[in-house]
Amino acid sequence: MGMSKKWILATTLIGMPLLAAGCAGDDEAEGTGEEREVDLSFMHWRGEDQAVFDVLIDQFESENPDINVEQNVYPSDQYMATAQRMLQEGSTGDVFATFPGAQFEALESAGFFEDLSDEEFVANFDEGAIEVGQADGRQLALPYQLVFNMPVYNTEIFEELGLEVPQSWDEFIAMGETLKENDIIPIAFPGADIGPNQFMNSMVMNNAPDGAFTDLVAGEAALTDDWWIQTLEQFQYLQENDFFQEDALGTNQDAAMALVANGEAAMLATGSYHMASLLELNPDLQLDLLAPITVSEEEARYEGIHTATFMLAINSNSENKEAAAEFIEFLSQPEVASQYANETGQHLTVTGVEYESEALQNTSYWIDERETRFQPRYMITNAQVEDAVLSSIENVIGGAAPEEAAAEAQQVVEEVTE
Structure with a gap:
């Protein structure tokens, strides 16, 4: 049985509480002279993906001329502290990414997530992969990346x-x-x-x-x-x-x-x-x-490690929830997700993604054909x-x-x- 059929959920976790704040504004789009109705903040830690997101954001803004999206990117090892400070200041985070595990549970406990359960774009994701973004029967965040945390x-x-x-x-x-x-x-x-x-x-x-x-x-x-x-x-x-x-x-x-x-x-x-x-x-x-097998072949249960991460969410206190939902819907379209996957070398949780790069094609068998365990470190809450x-x-x-x-x-x- 492959990984997609047996995702393991994070259990009740302890974490650092974060306070939510929305951000809104009517700014003039840079270099266009065009007045936009919504200035949307997208906060995440994937600095290596910033250039690709810039291209995708340009496409999104062309389709949605009333929405301007700005990336607010911080190093992953500082993301917890930086996210807390920036969200408390209310300057970023209409759409934000969160790690599964402790950070997700801390944000959920603080009431930070907008409930996405009724959004049509949830159906664009692999049903098993997104369970890690659920709490109390609600879909609060949508993992975008499927990462294999192994050598x-x-x-x-x-x-x-x-x-x-x-x-x-x-x-x-x-x-x-x-x-x-x-x-x-x-x-x-x-x-x-x-x-x-x-x-x-x-x-x-x-x-x-x-x-x-x-x-x-x-x-x-x-x-x-x-x-x-x-x-x-x-x-x-x-x-x-x-x-x-x-x-x-x-x-x-x-x-x-x-x-x-x-x-x-x-x-x-x-x-x-x-x-x-x-x-x-x-x-x-x-x-x-x-992945190193640390036991005998007979004792081995797992062949590798997976994580559904880079979980996309909407700030429950945002004044731009509708625009935020439109942006996540855009990122969840198979053709857009395929572009992101192939430009960044990432496997994704979006269904219908076509992997063009040889490296992604050669490793995609890990998604369904190998027994993998959800990243144990995320269970340390x-x-x-x-x-x-x-x-x-x-x-x-x-x-x-x-x-x-x-x-x-x-x-x-x-x-x-x-």
Whole structure:
């Protein structure tokens, strides 16, 4: 059974409350002298997509001459704090993007979302994919992107060395040894900025029991439990046996991508969202996705990780709700979504999207033909608990013993969840 038939919902979450404020205005469109009735703010974190959205916005404004759309874009690692401040000021966010998990639940608790349940454009999305944007039977946000949070790998290197995709931890280790014997770094790890945020999902997908992180926040599980100690021990093995590049914790994402683009490393420990950037660096790359299987082949339940993210929503306090709905309806049209998908290298949740790029075509089989788990990190619903979990991985990569790193992190968990 493929992923689209078994989406896993985020459970009751804790998060930082955000206050909503709308924005409206009658501004003159730049360079046209044309008076527009609505000045619409579109707030998101995908700076790498800004140029593509500019093109789509031009098309939208041509079809809707009374609406002007302005992008307000912030780095993803600052989006929570920036979104809160900007929305409180009331200067942005008629249409906004939200992450699933903690941020979505915090916004829902604050009454921030306009109910989209009765909007006709909801039918343009895959029914299973958008469940993560629902609460209490209402469709509050619509995930636009379908991301696979698992390593991207160079298939040509595998073919040249006669390597197959590992089906167990032993096979994964053997694969890495073959790569090292041929002077190829197995995994480019961007520890300086992304850290283990993405790679941890693959490492726990078969280790973590169902609901493990939800139970952790609820005090019903601990980071000193066997499944997390095992995960940290496997991170330790990868570090001590040179599966990562030198100074993994000091390497940023651009440097890590360069290692893969120039053939020095076989895998990038991020996700499908970096495939387009890798191809910009080296258009000749042949790429696919590969998640480490951390258990035996018989014990493995999942082959990869998925997330339905970049969830589009309308500010419940906006004065421009009708125009906001028209903009989301526009983005959900299959021809528009196809343009966005192919220009950005993203798989989408919109039905009827046609993937033209070879990379997207070659990886689209992950949507229906592979067993994938919803990103476990989004089940960590307390920001301080999440920081403790990620820090325990970083500490092990930095040389700490797994048991000590787990105990230290668990102490933080207990302090913040009491």
